[in-house]
Amino acid sequence: MTKPLTNAPFGPEDMARRRKRAIAMALILAGMVVLFFVTTLVRLGSAVAERTL
């Protein structure tokens, strides 16, 4: 028999809270990607397209 990782009673409510936390974290990470991407465009301006091919 597989031993559980913890003894914690993760019931349906706990799992629902975890799910919401995971969604919030995913949204924050996606926001970070947008933040860095747009900031790169803003800081580099037209230079973003200047590169040697």
Place this chain on the structure above:
Amino acid sequence: MSDINAHLADSQAASQGGLGSVGDFFALLKPRVMSLVIFTALVGIIAAPGSIHPWLGFVALLAIAVGAGAAGALNMWYDADIDAVMRRTAKRPVPAGTITPGEALGFGMTLAVGSVLVLGLLVNMLAGALLAFTIFFYIAVYTMWLKRLTPQNIVIGGAAGAFPPMVGWASVTGSIDLGAIALFLIIFVWTPPHFWALALWKKINADYAEAGVPMLPVVAGADETRRQILIYSLILVPVTLLPALTGTVGLLYVVANVILGALFLWYAWQVYRLREGQAAEAACKTLFGYSTSWLFIVFALILIERALGLAPFAPVIG
């Protein structure tokens, strides 16, 4: 027997963490304090000479807000023992048991490092360094050291709350100018009378005493606190006019602040004069409420002047 097992399982779950909701983690950020930080930082960004790309201004504001939230979370991690004793703070996530101290520490540190890196790398290094110093000051100097040691805790610790407009200003200029220091000084001198008015409330005072926090009313008594409130209020009014000397504000700000300052002094005088009974308690509550609005209006006046295109005075200093 099953009840005992359920209780044990709950205790284990609580000690292992993983039970906090998104709302619990949001509460760790002290959203009410954060909103004031966002507002004063925004004023710092708007009041600073020069300009910043609106997106970078938004990034700066976001980083400052998250940095303030990180400081709040770290404060709740360290102060959980005090918070558990005081009625005002007993329902915070750590003393309530919904978030473990380890989770609060990890959450706070992650946000602190993240916000400083974002501000430093995406906006400018000085602003990032100032934000790092602000978080360090609030946690190490105020929370860990001064808060439990001296009745001057709120005086020196108040600097942490005064830094955000300076960080906002530095985000635009990349420097620390006299105008930024003037905004810093306003919040720095405002903090003691504001918090001591709150600490004089009987319930709050009893809470601090029970938790062993050496707030001024607990250590030096209510009369001395009233005297200190009046002294700091007398200093605050001229300090509020400093941005006029640095060329940050104009006539509207000065005229409005003379009136607002006179009202502040009146309410501080009432706290000093009324020492017994319901009237004394009411005077403290009035000053606390007014001082909260006062800070908001003082900083909003700078925004209003900018929005109306009113010219600031020529700088006398700086």
